Amino acid sequence: MSRILGRRPLLLAGGGLAGLAHPAIVGAQTTPPKPDRIVVNASGGAMNSIFRRSYFAAFEREHGIRVVDTSPVDFGKLRAMVESGNPEWTCTEIGGQDAVRAKEMNLLEPIDASVVDRSDYPDIARDSHILTASAYSTALGYRTDVFRDGSQPKGWAEFWDVRRFPGPRSLRNHPADNLEFALLADGVPMDQIYPIDLDRAFRSLDRIRPHITVWWSTGAQPAQLLVDREVVLASGWNGRFYELTRRGAPVATDFTGGSLKSGAFAIPRGTRQAYWGQRFLSVMTRPELQAIYTTEMGYPGLNRRTMDHVPAELHPLMCTAPENLEKQFWLNVDWWTANAAMAQERWNRWMLRR
Amino acid sequence: MRLDVQGIVKRFGAVTALNGVDLAVEEGEFLTILGPSGSGKTTLLKAVAGFEVPDAGTVRLGDRDVTTAPARHRNVGMVFQNYALFPHMTVAENLAFPLEMRGTGKAAIARRVAEALALVELGGYAERLPRQLSGGQQQRVALARAIIFDPSLLLLDEPFGALDRKLRESLQLEVRRLQRRLKLTTLFITHDQEEALVMSDRIAVMDQGRIQQLGTPGEIYDFPVTRFVANFIGESNLIEATAQGGRVSVPGFGTMTLPEAPAPGPVTLLLRPEALRLGAEAGAAACHATATVLESVFLGLSVKLRLQPEGAPEMLARLPLRPSDPPPAAEGSTITIGFRPEDVHVVPRG
Amino acid sequence: MSSPAARRERALLLMGLPALLLLGVLFAWPVLRLLSMSVEDGSLEHLQRAVLDDLYLAVLFDSLKIAGFVTVICLVIAYPLAFWLSRASKIGLALGMFALLLPFWTSVLVRTYAWMVLLGRSGVINRMLRDWGLIESPLPLLHNLGGVLIGMVHVLLPYMVLPIYAALLRIDPDLPRAAEGLGAPRSAIFRRVILPLSLPGVAAGCALVFVLSLGFFITPALLGGGRVIMIAMLIEQQVRELLDWPFAAALSVVLLAVTLAIYAAINRLTKGARLAS
Structure with missing residues (x-):
């Protein structure tokens, strides 16, 4: 009787039992009944429409189950849903740093390796509960009409150098990335960023602070600020700059010192359609579908064969292109998981200081 | 000022x-x-x-x-x-x-x-x-x-x-x-x-x-x-009549001579309800007619009668009452009504 | 036996019951949950931190200050506007109301972008000023406290205008007329008759705008350029990002308490005016 899917949330309520109970359930099974729909929660906007053309369309075609998309990505809501015992989402995107915490807080279903095949993924992207969907980077965006012919600042030490590279700038109103950038600007080598020396990082931030016109809070802001010439340099998600470059706006990306992260998808624990969530994640691993997303968004999928399906001229614009990869560092999720609250509070204090 | x-x-x-x-x-x-x-x-x-x-x-x-x-x-x-x-x-x-x-x-x-x-x-x-x-x-x-x-x-x-x-x-x-x-x-x-x-x-x-x-x-x-x-001030009976040769003839009531003769032609006469006479007093008046009492309304110090004279439009009468007076006329009864020339006011036309 | 008045009161209560129930379920219950969450494990630690930590005190104080600024600016703009609307022709009224309520129909992102187009470094206003030779380099109109105030006043203005407008409409037009007949010049008619009689609307508007201001977090984040921190932004951060719900609850409880206290104060201040009308 423990094989009845609907009982699972009850069984899992014990928390510690979860790991034990689970393999027994998925092992020998028949396909559970089809719901009329599943709910996939993601960042929204352009991303969801590309999802619809790629993953959603394939899933709907193959299984005859409608995919409803919601947004935005919201860690607090995920926790509230799981704790209330009936998550509305079948699958959800989770912000890079939050995925590990979500797993630690027991908010996620384990990924069923028999359904989701990740043999073509790099080892680091085969987490037990998290599907690493794509990589992205917080990189340096700049106006190509202000910094012509490769005269843009390369890396954060140059971004900090307001005399050589004058003009208004924007950074994210958040400690993540910025503390790393501040250390890089202060001469810390890329492989010695962690553990972060907060005092040193904030001292370095003190120096750039008067030159930041906008501390941005949504991903759309830095792109808009560059387009409007509100600033000439900005940190931002590389996909936002990629989109502007492809549309012909005078905006380009410099990956030097970029902060690499991975976008993650997972299944909220206790969701009723968990099986179909596994099926959906399996659709998300396909290279030809990932290629559609990669081409449109500039966020490469992690299946090794994905880039085979992406036009060659776009490869250099990807954060995972070999020549870009070596200029960047991977954000240390463990450090952030342990220190987020403390770093955030210190950041708030620092922002408040006038 | x-x-x-x-x-x-x-x-x-x-x-x-x-x-x-x-x-x-x-x-x-x-x-x-x-x-x-x-x-x-x-x-x-x-x-x-x-x-x-x-x-x-x-x-x-x-x-x-x-x-x-x-x-x-x-x-x-x-x-x-x-x-x-x-x-x-x-x-x-x-x-x-x-x-x-x-x-x-x-x-x-x-x-x-x-x-x-x-x-x-x-x-x-x-x-x-x-x-x-x-x-x-x-x-x-x-x-x-x-x-x-x-x-x-x-x-x-x-x-x-x-x-x-x-x-x-x-x-x-x-x-x-x-x-x-x-x-x-x-x-x-x-x-x-x-x-x-x-x-x-x-x-x-x-x-x-x-x-x-x-x-x-x-x-x-x-x-x-x-x-x-x-019409606006007080209650009134407005009577349409015809003046000719110094006399005024009122349909249903006969003819009478007014103190001041109006110009020949149609005239409107104003007769206040309290000036309408009833019974013997009425029979002696120059203009009189027989009328049916349609309605009798007791007003404390007076009684108001709605009357239907023969051959003329409805009229109102108001009679003062003393406490011991009997009701002057029952509804449905027939009485004589009339008025005197000095109680009538000719309303100028226009 | 109950008097007719008591019976009427009971009937009124009965009519209000659905609304009370709804409020009870949708409002009182979550607030109670919030209260209990803030003292999770029977510990006052979170509340102590929310009340005593200078960071949160400073942000709370800033938030109150900003809410106060927004309220005063709204009042200064709203009163003449409401006055004009209360005397406007039908067309003027329709146009005025449309313009006033327009921000309700646009999303915060669209509004913010519109302000950037207008007030940005290379926005309409800065370009005009530069073309006229009035300024050398662009004025910082956005991404600071000024930007936040502009954005918040824009959205909150209707909450100030509408109660004042309603209060002005409720004034019997014979009252200013009577005052004039008794020898009062325009200024005295306004000061002695119209203004005091519209005070209940002013109080309602101020309370609404002030309380709503305290809850703002998107507009200040987008238009403040990161320089303006309001308490609701920190609560949102705790809830959505750091998942420290007990502390978020503690901050919310502090905000709620301060809000209620200020609301009570406004109520008290204007009680006299309300009694009279």
């Missing part, structure tokens, strides 16, 4: 509210503008008060032309239909307001407020808010506020409309007494003809933006100059 209104015209779009009004209120006189709603009386009041500027004509107060003067410079006291007491001010503050606007000193204000309150018998109410007063008390506060600053003219805009009958009658008398005592030139607006008859020195009956007739209550009642005035 004397009020003199000449040739006032006021239009609102296509509607002519006042169509050439001439009116003079003598110093200390109580003059009533009586008319149905829509007759223009409120517009006339606003033109006098300074809330409307007329399209043509002049308004003079004493020897001053105030036609275009703003209301605050006219020194006119006004009691509004709903009193327009300031709800956030106490009674005393309401009364002090016009004095403060005139720069009266604090001590003088206190004294005059106390006097005015005593005048309207509201001595103990100075610190009340208007909504803590009854309708009659509010009305007296409004009156006190309108006269406390010695206005050149007092305007009363249907001030008794919201009160019950008993209170209305006692306040009518009180206002009249006060007006006489203070010799206030007063213009009173009402649609209630009884009120007008009780209170006024003179009445101006208005209709369709014009003054139809101006005269003492007696003149207006006994000698209305138009059918409208005859």
Whole structure:
């Protein structure tokens, strides 16, 4: 009787039992009944429409189950849903740093390796509960009409150098990335960023602070600020700059010192359609579908064969292109998981200081 | 102060509210503008008060032309239909307001407020808010506020409309007494003809933006100059008759000779219900007829009869009653009715 | 036996019951949950931190200050506007209301972008000023406290205008007329009659705008350029990002308490005015 899917949330309520109970359930099974729909929660906007053309369309075609998309990505809501015992989402995107915490807080279903095949993924992207969907980077965006012919600042030490590279700038109103950038600007080598020396990082931030016109809070802001010439340099998600470059706006990306992260998808624990969530994640691993997303968004999928399906001229614009990869560092999720609250509070204090 | 209104015209779009009004209120006189709603009386009041500027004509107060003067410079006291007491001010503050606007000193204000309150018998109410007063008390506060600053003219805009009958009658008398005592030139607006008859020195009956007739209550009642005035004031029997060769023939009633012979042709005769005679007295009258009593209404001091004469339209009669009198005629009975030439008034045509 | 008045009161209560129930379920219950969450494990630690830590005190104080600024600016703009609307022609009223309520129909992102187009470094206003030679380099109109105030006033203005407008409409037109007839010049009519009678609307508007201001977090984040921190932004951060719900609850409880206290104060201050009308 423990094989009845609907009982699972009850069984899992014990928390510690979860790991034990689970393999027994998925092992020998028949396909559970089809719901009329599943709910996939993601960042929204352009991303969801590309999802619809790629993953959603394939899933709907193959299984005859409608995919409803919601947004935005919201860690607090995920926790509230799981704790209330009936998550509305079948699958959800989770912000890079939050995925590990979500797993630690027991908010996620384990990924069923028999359904989701990740043999073509790099080892680091085969987490037990998290599907690493794509990589992205917080990189340096700049106006190509202000910094012509490769005269843009390369890396954060140059971004900090307001005399050589004058003009208004924007950074994210958040400690993540910025503390790393501040250390890089202060001469810390890329492989010695962690553990972060907060005092040193904030001292370095003190120096750039008067030159930041906008501390941005949504991903759309830095792109808009560059387009409007509100600033000439900005940190931002590389996909936002990629989109502007492809549309012909005078905006380009410099990956030097970029902060690499991975976008993650997972299944909220206790969701009723968990099986179909596994099926959906399996659709998300396909290279030809990932290629559609990669081409449109500039966020490469992690299946090794994905880039085979992406036009060659776009490869250099990807954060995972070999020549870009070596200029960047991977954000240390463990450090952030342990220190987020403390770093955030210190950041708030620092922002408040006038 | 004397009020003199000449040739006032006021239009609102296509509607002519006042169509050439001439009116003079003598110093200390109580003059009533009586008319149905829509007759223009409120517009006339606003033109006098300074809330409307007329399209043509002049308004003079004493020897001053105030036609275009703003209301605050006219020194006119006004009691509004709903009193327009300031709800956030106490009674005393309401009364002090016009004095403060005139720069009266604090001590003088206190004294005059106390006097005015005593005048309207509201001595103990100075610190009340208007909504803590009854309708009659509010009305007296409004009156006190309108006269406390010695206005050149007092305007009363249907001030008794919201009160019950008993209170209305006692306040009518009180206002009249006060007006006489203070010799206030007063213009009173009402649609209630009884009120007008009780209170006024003179009445101006208005209709369709014009003054139809101006005269003492007696003149207006006994000698209305138009059918409208005859109908509007009191109850009336209007009889269509024909004049020929010095005599007037009334269908169903016969012929009679009037003290003053009207011009030949159709004439309208006004016969007040109390002038209609019944029974033997009627048979002796020059004009009489047989009539059926359709309805008999007991009114306390009188009885009102609705009658159907043979060969003539319905008529009304009103008979005085003493307590022991038997009912004069039962419903459905047949009686003789008639009238004498001296009780009939010829209503001028036009 | 119950008096007619008591019976009427009971009937009124009965009619209000659905609304009360709804409020109870949708409002009182979550607030109680919030309260209990803030003292999770019977510990006052979170509340102590929310009340005593200078960071949160400073942000709370800033938030109150900003809410106060927004309220005052709204009032200064709203009163003449409401006054004009209460005397406007039908067309003027329709146009005025449309313009006033327009921000309700646009998303915060669209509004923010519109302000950037207008007030940005290369926005319409800065370009005009530069073209006229009035300034050398662009004025910082956005991404600071000024930007936040502009954005918040824009959205909150209707909450100030509408109660004042309603209060002005409720004034019997005979009252200013009576005042004029009693010799009052325009200024005195306004000061002595119209203003005091519209005070209940002013109080309602101020309370609404002030309380709503305290809850703002998107507009200040977007238009403040990161320089303006309001308490609701920190609560949102705790709830959505750091998942420290007990502390978020503690901050919310502090905000709620301060809000209620200020609301009570406004109520008390204007009680006299309301009684009179």
